[in-house]
Amino acid sequence: MTLENQTITCIDFGKLIGSVERFRNEGYRLVQIGCTKVGDQYEINYSFDKDYHFENLRITVTADIEIPSISGMYWNSFIYENEMHDLFGIPVRGMNIDFKGTFIRTAVKFPFSMPPVTVVKGDKP
Amino acid sequence: MSKQIIVPFGPQHPVLPEPIHLDLVLEDEKVVDVVPSIGYIHRGFEKLVEKREYTEYVYIAERTCGICSFVHGATYCQGIEQIMKIDVPERAQYLRVIWSEYSRLHSHLLWLGLFADSFGFENLFMSAWKIREGILDVMEETTGGRVIQGSCKVGGVRRDISNEKLDEMVKDLDRIDRDMKELTTVFLKDSSIQHRLRNVGVISREDAYHLGAVGPTARGSGVAIDARKLGYGAYDRLNVHVVTESCGDCYSRCAVRANELFTSTDLIRQAAKKIPEGPIDVKVTGSPDGEYFMRAEQPRGELVHYLKGNGTKFLVRSRIRTPTLTNIPALLKMLQGCELADVPVIVMSIDPCISCTER
Numbered sequence: 001m002t003l004e005n006q007t008i009t010c011i012d013f014g015k016l017i018g019s020v021e022r023f024r025n026e027g028y029r030l031v032q033i034g035c036t037k038v039g040d041q042y043e044i045n046y047s048f049d050k051d052y053h054f055e056n057l058r059i060t061v062t063a064d065i066e067i068p069s070i071s072g073m074y075w076n077s078f079i080y081e082n083e084m085h086d087l088f089g090i091p092v093r094g095m096n097i098d099f100k101g102t103f104i105r106t107a108v109k110f111p112f113s114m115p116p117v118t119v120v121k122g123d124k125p
Numbered sequence: 126m127s128k129q130i131i132v133p134f135g136p137q138h139p140v141l142p143e144p145i146h147l148d149l150v151l152e153d154e155k156v157v158d159v160v161p162s163i164g165y166i167h168r169g170f171e172k173l174v175e176k177r178e179y180t181e182y183v184y185i186a187e188r189t190c191g192i193c194s195f196v197h198g199a200t201y202c203q204g205i206e207q208i209m210k211i212d213v214p215e216r217a218q219y220l221r222v223i224w225s226e227y228s229r230l231h232s233h234l235l236w237l238g239l240f241a242d243s244f245g246f247e248n249l250f251m252s253a254w255k256i257r258e259g260i261l262d263v264m265e266e267t268t269g270g271r272v273i274q275g276s277c278k279v280g281g282v283r284r285d286i287s288n289e290k291l292d293e294m295v296k297d298l299d300r301i302d303r304d305m306k307e308l309t310t311v312f313l314k315d316s317s318i319q320h321r322l323r324n325v326g327v328i329s330r331e332d333a334y335h336l337g338a339v340g341p342t343a344r345g346s347g348v349a350i351d352a353r354k355l356g357y358g359a360y361d362r363l364n365v366h367v368v369t370e371s372c373g374d375c376y377s378r379c380a381v382r383a384n385e386l387f388t389s390t391d392l393i394r395q396a397a398k399k400i401p402e403g404p405i406d407v408k409v410t411g412s413p414d415g416e417y418f419m420r421a422e423q424p425r426g427e428l429v430h431y432l433k434g435n436g437t438k439f440l441v442r443s444r445i446r447t448p449t450l451t452n453i454p455a456l457l458k459m460l461q462g463c464e465l466a467d468v469p470v471i472v473m474s475i476d477p478c479i480s481c482t483e484r
Contacts, residue, residue: 004355004357004420008416029335029337031337031429031446031451032429032431032451034431036431036441037442038441054418054420056418074337076336076451076454076455078454079450079453079454097160099162102162103164104167105162105167106169111172112172
């Protein structure tokens with residue numbers, strides 16, 4: 001099987017906006033923003049594609065850090081940023097459309113957050 | 126400026142098979158803004174990865190969607206195989222392509238029927254679904270399942286298709302092509318349909334690209350992106366024709382899907398001709414340790430399964446980015462400035478799959 005060449009570049013949280021801006025200026029589209037729990041931190045991957053060239057930026061943050069929205073450069077990022085907030089409880093600053101926790105109406109609040117959510121039998125949404 | 130009012134659209138609506146809610150901000154009959162919300166049926170599938178072994182999770186991945194279930198299962202398996210550096214037998218790769226393209230046929234025919242229903246063409250709806258039934262019969266006969274196939278596994282596939290059956294399927298494709306030609310001619314040539322779809326829900330090439338649209342939603346605006354061009358599975362050995370249209374309206378998105386039906390039958394023919402003899406799976410040992418963003422072309426567009434393992438039998442993370450989720454911003458752009466009466470048709474034109482979105 002052909003293996004797609006994928007690059008993951010780890011950057012400091014403070015360099016996020018500048019790095020995303022570079023992708024925007026070079027004509028990349030935003031493929032997705034995804035979040036993963038790693039220990040007591042979160043890895044956030046920003047994926048971009050241009051002409052089937054796939055690149056990722058990765059920042060690692062703790063839950064109390066408010067991350068800046070990239071919706072000024074990629075308008076569609078609000079989908080992923082609201083998802084990140086609603087599932088992981090990560091605060092995102094300056095989203096173009098902020099649903100304030102109502103975009104994904106889960107039965108338990110922040111189901112992917114830390115410490116892990118435990119659902120007690122009989123819990124109602 | 127006219128007085129603005131907000132009209133709720135959904136979560137229950139005759140054109141919506143699944144719940145999504147849109148708050149339509151109207152000035153008279155014109156939509157000036159739209160605020161979407163989802164989450165009515167969020168299932169938390171991604172959380173289950175912590176409780177199911179990676180070999181079992183393929184069943185969960187398949188159940189992300191009841192239409193493109195095979196593609197979800199295959200994409201998940203291919204992601205794990207990339208992390209574990211598993212060489213999948215060629216025959217299994219070709220079988221995955223064949224079933225993926227049957228899934229695309231079934232999905233596009235289902236959508237064509239629902240789309241016809243959204244603009245009130247009931248017998249066209251039935252004609253599309255009649256052809257789809259034949260496709261589902263083949264899926265059932267070859268995999269054992271009509272909707273959830275369960276034929277893909279990490280390391281290959283569970284079932285083979287005999288060469289005699291493949292010949293029979295290829296012969297039957299001629300009849301399917303004829304039926305689809307008759308069907309799509311109505312969609313693409315009928316004057317009342319053209320009147321209903323042309324210049325409705327227009328999105329430019331630039332907007333479609335920068336708003337992250339994928340699949341027929343992007344290709345209908347002239348953005349020629351198709352994840353099959355990445356060459357996963359056996360696609361690198363087949364000639365994949367990317368269908369595009371340029372107008373970016375509902376008609377263009379319909380035309381892309383109508384023409385892609387024939388691309389799919391062509392790919393099945395190519396795969397059936399080139400499929401080699403040999404095993405259909407390999408023994409898998411160990412557990413995935415690493416990460417991979419597996420991208421594949423689902424009927425609705427680019428699908429991403431991000432998988433991360435830590436060397437145990439339980440994955441650390443499975444993140445599924447579905448095409449409908451990424452097509453929502455483009456949908457909002459299409460709806461701005463449209464007439465209220467056009468909203469159902471425009472919403473249907475992106476082929477929304479809320480089941481996938483609410484994984």
